[in-house]
Amino acid sequence: ILNVEQSPQSLHVQEGDSTNFTCSFPSSNFYALHWYRWETAKSPEALFVMTLNGDEKKKGRISATLNTKEGYSYLYIKGSQPEDSATYLCAFYNNNDMRFGAGTRLTVKP
Amino acid sequence: DSGVTQTPKHLITATGQRVTLRCSPRSGDLSVYWYQQSLDQGLQFLIQYYNGEERAKGNILERFSAQQFPDLHSELNLSSLELGDSALYFCASSFSPVGYTEAFFGQGTRLTVV
Numbered sequence: 444i445l446n447v448e449q450s451p452q453s454l455h456v457q458e459g460d461s462t463n464f465t466c467s468f469p470s471s472n473f474y475a476l477h478w479y480r481w482e483t484a485k486s487p488e489a490l491f492v493m494t495l496n497g498d499e500k501k502k503g504r505i506s507a508t509l510n511t512k513e514g515y516s517y518l519y520i521k522g523s524q525p526e527d528s529a530t531y532l533c534a535f536y537n538n539n540d541m542r543f544g545a546g547t548r549l550t551v552k553p
Numbered sequence: 554d555s556g557v558t559q560t561p562k563h564l565i566t567a568t569g570q571r572v573t574l575r576c577s578p579r580s581g582d583l584s585v586y587w588y589q590q591s592l593d594q595g596l597q598f599l600i601q602y603y604n605g606e607e608r609a610k611g612n613i614l615e616r617f618s619a620q621q622f623p624d625l626h627s628e629l630n631l632s633s634l635e636l637g638d639s640a641l642y643f644c645a646s647s648f649s650p651v652g653y654t655e656a657f658f659g660q661g662t663r664l665t666v667v
Contacts, residue, residue, distance in 0.1 A: 475652030486555065486643060487596070489655035532596065536652030539609045541586075543596040 445469055447535045449544035456523050457552050463519045464547040466533030470514035475536040478507055478518055481546065482529045490518075490531075523551040556580065557646050559659035567667055571632040574662045578625055578646030584608070585627040586647075586656060587619055591640040602627055603650040634666045 448467040456462050468476065475494045479487040491500040496511040504521045520527055530546040556579035566572055578585050587599040589612075598611030602621035613619075616634075621627040631638060641663050645656040 477652060477655065486658035486660055487645075488555075489657070492653070492655045494653055534652070538651060540611065541598050541601070541609065541652060542611075543588075543598070545595040 445535060445537070445540055445542040447533065447542045447544040449531075449533060449547050451547060452545070453548040453550070455550045455552065458523060458525060460523050460551075461519065461521045462523055462549065463517050464531055464549075466516045466518070466535075466544055468514050468516070468533070468535040468542075468544075469537070470512060472537040473511045473514075473535075474538060476509060476516050477534040477536070478516070479532040479534065480529050481532055487532060520549070523549070525551045525553050527551050555657040555659065557644065557657050557659035559642075559644055559662050561662060562660065563663050563665075565665045565667060566634060568634055568636060570634050570666075571630065572634065572664065574629040574631070574642055574644075574664075576627045576629070576644035576646075576659060578627070578644075579657050582646035582648050582657070583625065584647045584650050584656075585621055585625070586645045587613075587627070587629050588643045588645065589640045590643065590661075591637070594640075596643070599629070601650075608650055631664070636666050639664055639666045 478490040481487040493509040498509040558577040583604045599613040601609040645658045647656040648654045
């Protein structure tokens with residue numbers, strides 16, 4: 444059974460704050476880790492696909508890092524904006540299974 | 554628009570019935586995943602097909618089955634429906650079979666069992 448944990452469960456920040464979330468996953472038999480942004484009443488949208496230990500990806504104000512040896516990934520948002528409010532999901536893939544974390548729900552107050 | 558099409562968008566049916574949900578992947582994608590999101594639950598992986606073959610199985614009940622056809626569209630069959638099967642069912646498609654490429658989600662089918 445794969446255990447994918449995300450923390451914190453929810454986060455409230457002020458506009459302009461920078462923030463980060465954690466995704467923990469099994470460190471063995473790693474294939475890939477995905478980050479998704481999921482807005483209410485919409486479907487999840489891919490942010491990053493990370494496959495190599497030490498990967499760092501960036502898209503605008505959002506970036507992510509990956510440590511497969513210790514089994515964690517961080518997602519960073521710099522200068523949060525109200526439109527960043529969403530649930531951020533990570534998904535872990537091994538050879539024959541995949542699991543989503545429960546997500547971190549971010550609320551950015553103007 | 555992700556390029557992934559799910560039909561129908563909404564479905565209301567009675568307990569004990571059988572329904573079929575359909576997913577057309579993005580052009581060029583060979584892999585289709587099915588997920589269930591029940592009330593207050595996260596996304597649960599059900600099953601994955603890659604190029605017509607079942608590739609991975611998650612928390613899929615025996616009452617549920619799926620297949621992927623030669624044109625790569627996929628169907629999820631849910632039978633002997635129970636109230637607890639009411640959920641939002643998503644499919645997603647990707648090119649890679651093991652998560653090496655991003656997955657694109659459809660808009661989901663909301664199933665209500667009454």
